[in-house]
Amino acid sequence: MADKIKLLLAEDEAALGQILKESLETRDFEVILCENGDKAFEKYKSESPEILVLDVMMPKKDGFTLAKEIRAIDDTIPIIFLTAKSQTTDVVEGFSIGGNDYLKKPFSIEELIVRVYNLVSRTKTQTHSEVITIGNYTFDFPKQHLKFKEGDHVQLTHREAHLLFHLIKNKNRVLERSVILNKLWGTDDFFSARSMDVFISKLRKKLSKDNTLQIINVRGFGYKLTD
Structure with a gap:
């Protein structure tokens, strides 16, 4: 894609968050990194990202709660959940509240990028046909x-x-x-x-x-x- 994709990443593990941010930026993404759900919600409103990558387990506001609040005002932005959990019930909950995709830790940066491109491309295609x-x-x-x-x-x-x-x-x-x-x-x-x-x-x-x-x-x- 010619233009940089603006991606909001909410991840409370500082080291992992920084690694993901730097890895994505070297692949020409614009990354907004937040360490908790409250900050992520404020940045979502002020920065207008194209896609959200949300860790499920975060302080102050977890990823599922954050996604619910965002879905109340935005039913189109793609959401990918990151989680260490593997229970089927967690996967089902993530999709039921409006998640578009789900990645279990550990994962490769290449896998995340493929999923991001796929969701952003699909969303743009749907929007431009309206x-x-x-x-x-x-x-x-x-x-x-x-x-x-x-x-x-x-x-x-x-x-x-x-x-x-x-x-x-x-x-x-x-x-x-x-x-x-x-x-x-x-x-x-x-x-x-x-x-x-x-x-x-x-x-x-x-x-x-x-x-x-x-x-x-x-x-x-x-x-x-x-x-």
Whole structure:
């Protein structure tokens, strides 16, 4: 791949974490190394990695708990679990909470890299094929285009496109404010919430040619796109 893959590695064994970080960096990865689950969650929100490699047994917050919190706001980022455990129940739990792959220690760096490339490539392929019909509009998510029937397309900003994408994926269901704020703004504070309200207003205008589409404000909870 031409561009560096940004990878967040959460590993509490300092020596192993450093070895993995240096080995991945020599193979042209950008690695964010965290020694516990709390720090990893903060870095996930601020650094926007493309893939997560999480040790299961970590202080402050274990890998499974961290994955659950991330899956509550992000259902697409690939997650690989690292563990010394070998029980089938642990493997099942890892996949059931949203893990995409599982590596048992000890493992080779080459095996980890192959799995990372496979998951990132698969995720990019799925994302870049997202052309969605909503009402009388066609929404090309990768190109950030919104087109009304046979009319000219409207160019969306990066944040408008991602906000609309999440509204569509949750169509006719409430998209919780805190979830989307943490996902797109990295925080759910007052100023970010006001900013999101502005973006919602912009999307309403851009969808206004189809009066069957509505973005409803569900007070105290979030927004819902209906058609």
